[in-house]
Amino acid sequence: MSKPIVFMKSDRLVNAEHVTRDETRVSILPATEDALKKVNNNNDAYMPWTLLPTNRYEGLNVYFDLEAYAFFQRTKELIQEEADPKGVLRFRRTVKQHDQRDIFTGDLYVLLSLFGALKRIDVKQTHSSSRVPYTIVIASWKNGTMAHLEYTVADDERIELEWSSTERIIEFDSEHLRPVEGFDLVPSPLVHEIKTILSTAHKADAALLTRLTELNELIHGGDQ
Amino acid sequence: MMKIGMMSFAHMHAYSYANCLMTLPDVEIGGIFDDDPDRGKKMAADFKTTYYSDQTDFLASDIDAVIICSENNRHKDMVIAAAKANKHILCEKPIATTVADAKEMIRVCQEADVIFQIAYPVRFSAPIRALKTRIDAGELGDIVAFRTTNRGQNPDGWFIDAAQSGGGAVIDHTVHMVDIMRWYSGQEVTEVDAVVDSYFHNIAVDDAGIMTLEFANGIIASHDASWSRFPEYPAWGDVVIEVIGTKQTVKVNVSNEHLRHFTRGEKSLSHVFVGNNKDFDLIVDFIDCVTSGARPSITGFDGLKSLEVALAAYESNRLGKKIQL
Numbered sequence: 001m002s003k004p005i006v007f008m009k010s011d012r013l014v015n016a017e018h019v020t021r022d023e024t025r026v027s028i029l030p031a032t033e034d035a036l037k038k039v040n041n042n043n044d045a046y047m048p049w050t051l052l053p054t055n056r057y058e059g060l061n062v063y064f065d066l067e068a069y070a071f072f073q074r075t076k077e078l079i080q081e082e083a084d085p086k087g088v089l090r091f092r093r094t095v096k097q098h099d100q101r102d103i104f105t106g107d108l109y110v111l112l113s114l115f116g117a118l119k120r121i122d123v124k125q126t127h128s129s130s131r132v133p134y135t136i137v138i139a140s141w142k143n144g145t146m147a148h149l150e151y152t153v154a155d156d157e158r159i160e161l162e163w164s165s166t167e168r169i170i171e172f173d174s175e176h177l178r179p180v181e182g183f184d185l186v187p188s189p190l191v192h193e194i195k196t197i198l199s200t201a202h203k204a205d206a207a208l209l210t211r212l213t214e215l216n217e218l219i220h221g222g223d224q
Numbered sequence: 225m226m227k228i229g230m231m232s233f234a235h236m237h238a239y240s241y242a243n244c245l246m247t248l249p250d251v252e253i254g255g256i257f258d259d260d261p262d263r264g265k266k267m268a269a270d271f272k273t274t275y276y277s278d279q280t281d282f283l284a285s286d287i288d289a290v291i292i293c294s295e296n297n298r299h300k301d302m303v304i305a306a307a308k309a310n311k312h313i314l315c316e317k318p319i320a321t322t323v324a325d326a327k328e329m330i331r332v333c334q335e336a337d338v339i340f341q342i343a344y345p346v347r348f349s350a351p352i353r354a355l356k357t358r359i360d361a362g363e364l365g366d367i368v369a370f371r372t373t374n375r376g377q378n379p380d381g382w383f384i385d386a387a388q389s390g391g392g393a394v395i396d397h398t399v400h401m402v403d404i405m406r407w408y409s410g411q412e413v414t415e416v417d418a419v420v421d422s423y424f425h426n427i428a429v430d431d432a433g434i435m436t437l438e439f440a441n442g443i444i445a446s447h448d449a450s451w452s453r454f455p456e457y458p459a460w461g462d463v464v465i466e467v468i469g470t471k472q473t474v475k476v477n478v479s480n481e482h483l484r485h486f487t488r489g490e491k492s493l494s495h496v497f498v499g500n501n502k503d504f505d506l507i508v509d510f511i512d513c514v515t516s517g518a519r520p521s522i523t524g525f526d527g528l529k530s531l532e533v534a535l536a537a538y539e540s541n542r543l544g545k546k547i548q549l
Contacts, residue, residue, distance in 0.1 A: 086423060088432050090448055092371070120544060122417055124436050124444050126368050131470045134369040136446045138417055138436045146419040146434050148446045150371065152468065164375070164432075164452035166424055 004198070005039060007031040007047040011157075012065070012192045026194055046201050049109075049212060050102050061201035062208065064106045068192045068200055069159075071172055076114055078170055079163060085115075086144035087165030093151050094158040098133060100151040105215050107149060108139075112215075115141040123219060157190050226511065227254030229287035231279075231294060231302050233267050234260070234382060235316050237343065237503065238293035242271050244507040245291075251511055257282035283309035289339070289514050291507075292316060295388040296395075300325040303340065304332045312339040314510045318399045318534065319527030321390025326531055330524035339513050341520035342527035344403045346463055348505035351476045352404060355467065359408050364469030367409050370437075370445035371468070371475075372401040376461030378451040384427045392429030394420050394537050397449035399530040402437075403522070404465055411439040412529060417546040418537035424452050435537045449537075458484075459495040 009031045029035040031048050039045045039059070049062040066072050079085045089111075095103055112118065121139040126132070137149040163170040177189035202208055228245055230238060230253060245253050253273040258264030261277055268275035276282035283290075283305060289312035292302045299320050306313050313333065319342055320326040333340035346352055358364060374397035382388040383396065402413065418435035425431050432452060437445040453461045463478040481499030486492055513520045536547040 088434060088448060088450060088452060090373070090434075090446075120419070122436070122546070124417070124438065126444060127442055130368055132368045132468060132473075134444060134468055136369070136436050136444055138419060138434060138446075140419040144421060144423060146421065146432065148434050148436070148448065150446060152369075154473075164424075164450065169452070169454075169457060 002043060003027050004044040004046060005029055006194055006197055007035060007045065007051060008192060008197075009048065011188065012068075012190070026198075028194075046197055049106055049202075052204055052209065054209065057204040057206070057209075060204040062204050063197045063201040064110050065103065065192075066107050066159075067110045068197045069190065070193060070196055071159075071174075071177065072110075072161075073196060073200070075161065075163065075170055075172065078168065079114065079165070082165060082167050084143075085165065086141075087163055089145060089147035089149075090160075090162040091147065091149045092158075092160045094154045094156070095151065096153065096155065096157060098153055100133070100135060100153075101216070101219060104135070104137070104149070104151060104219060105212060108215050108219070109212060111139075111147070111149075115143055115145045117142045121218065157188060159190060226251045226289070226514065227285075227287040228252070228511075229254050229282060229285070229290045229311070230256045230258075230267070230271075231282070231290050231292045231306070232258050232260075232298070233263050233293060234258075234295050234298075235293035236379070237316055237345075238267075238291070240503040241291050241293065241314075241343075241507055242267070244501070244504045246271060247504070248508070248511065254287035255282055255285055279305060283311060287311060289313065289510070291343075291510075295382045296390045297321050297388050300329055303329045307333045307336040307338050307340070310336060310338060312514045314341045314343055314507075315527070316343045317527065318390065318395055318531050319524060320531065321395075323528065323532055323535065326524070326528040330528060333524060339510075339517075339520050340524040341510050341513060342522045342524060343506060344400060344522050344526070345502035345506045346400045346404055346478065347407065347522060348500075348502040348509065349463070349476075349478045350500040351478060351481070352465070355465075355474055355476050356408060358474065359467065359469075363471065364467055364474060365471030367443050367467055367469050369443060369468040370405050370408075370447075371464075371466040372405065372445065373448040373462055373464045374398070374401050375448060375450045375452050377453045377455065377457075378425045378427070378431060384425075384429050386429050389429065391534070391538060392422065392427070393431045393451040394418070394433035394435075394449050395531075395534045396451075398433070398435070398447060398534040398537060399527075400463065401447055401449075401465060402530040402533045403526055405437075405439075405443075405445055406526070406529060408465075408467060409439060409441070409443055411441050411443060412549070413437050413533045413536075414440050414549055415546050416533055416536035416540050416549065418540040420538060420541035424450070430538075433537060433541070435533075435540070437533065456491050458491075458493040459497075
């Protein structure tokens, strides 16, 4: 069996030192359709869920962008420390791509795994002709959690998250996650580590694909 | 010398407004009416003025205007009584607990030809006003969306008695930001979709609520109104508005003007506010209106429209669907 292959988007790669260290145990390839063709049945492969083929699952694992961030894993752990983890979640992504549907689908999948079944969800978007697309998702879970998930477009990616519950308030802003200041080209703090991808990835199977398809339809269809 | 009467100190903002009045030249506190005699007498002593236990006697005195800081459900009776006594009025928000009450208050004040202003101090925050100037100058382009929060601590007391307050965090902390969004955009809210719950404090009224709004021209907005901040949090709460425009996005966090103060003990970090005194500027604006007879900067209609949104949020949550206004 060869080394596992991890498909990563170039802008999600953590700095070179980590890559060198990680490459001793995994092969890192760009997350593209072409690169995906190099996977054969002998490989254990980890890829963003959007690259998952519809006709084969063997040896394939998918990971979700949000779930593969260290900050989100720590946030999740803190929320799960609570006996009754319900609260108000405010989450916003600023992304480069105008079509944010896949990103939202992935985020929703991750949040459903944290809070359980949805009670209600609705998507409100600016008019399609708007020069600045903006999406507001209001959601409530059966466990009592309520959330606003918001998506917009800009040159620099950013994630903002706030969690308020009885026991704690968590605040995160990727813009504040910059230990280096002063250089012109400070790397984005929104990077993935291989170990987080490996530990959070999901085994690909028909059930997973069906669930993601359902979520896509839910989002595009509007109300649940 | 202009004489301003204080009607009730039930709302904590009354202390701040009275202190502001004390610093103004040519203005004095002409008397205090409060149906809580102990509180009223103490305030009258603190502010060196006359205590009235009877509202009719108070309104028959030679005061020019009143500031009403009672429980929300009593705003209507006090406003109508003051208007009929020909006194100009500054009323604490929310204007009322029902739309019908608010409309009646506005009508009576119009008939009496008295100034009826709603106390929305956020409009007098320096950074909030600075952003308004930039929006009006076209620097943000067309407004596409708003993102707002108003989260604070549980005020307790009559605030958590729905009969007196009209509701919890949603009515308390929605009207401020809806007022600012209306002011910035010049548009009215046409649709409200909300989730409201109570789980931070084990109280009988709501302490958490989120809502998605749509305005007449298509602007969309999210708002988070809660009493989710516990006493150990570094600040009382927050007032944040982000305006997403076609040219640029600008965020104002009113509570960001602070010192970070660390001490030993359970609450190690406190944010010490160093921004402008919004209450003072609100009071000055009201006094100027009374002096000049100008239309108030924040009218009863403004109070009504923001109240409608807060009440629609409750209705949306109750029915589990969007409410059209």
